[in-house]
Amino acid sequence: SQQGEEDPQALSIQEGENATMNCSYKTSINNLQWYRQNSGRGLVHLILIRSNEREKHSGRLRVTLDTSKKSSSLLITASRAADTASYFCATDADDYKLSFGAGTTVTVRA
């Protein structure tokens, strides 16, 4: 079952602009993760934020988590053409399982 839902479904931005996407989920979590998928490839882990954390940074990525609203956001700053991909949030369901959303497709225009 998909617990996470990303918004928007698609995003088109100019190179150098920032891209923001959101994820909402339904039940309590231990952590929330963001993954990137280039077309026709496997997923690559970007960042993990635990339920007791509110913000985390990794390079040009900034993730926030609001457990009271059951939502998270991923910000990519100073976007590049190589950032063109689909981005998925994933929440830990139970045991070792993750529940993935349908993703946000980001297109960075040169």
Next chain:
Amino acid sequence: DGGITQSPKYLFRKEGQNVTLSCEQNLNHDAMYWYRQDPGQGLRLIYYSQIVNDFQKGDIAEGYSVSREKKESFPLTVTSAQKNPTAFYLCASSTSRDTQYFGPGTRLTVL
């Protein structure tokens, strides 16, 4: 794609045929997973295994089977009972509830 390999990259299946997708990891991870991805959609869990010789059904296990005889290997068989198998199949592994590492995927098409 880390230390996870999937083969083949493309696979074609005829009606009524069983096919097996390979997944191998050299990351020494205990847990392994199989996901199905349809166009424009997220990942749906087919089967997962937390330890050798043990595995559990995910959300869409019908028409699929797996085995976990070795820590490094978690093959997925798509049986003839799976009526709509055309999809992109992803294998992943992990040590815990945290990061999962994904293989490059196998694209299965029914002829």
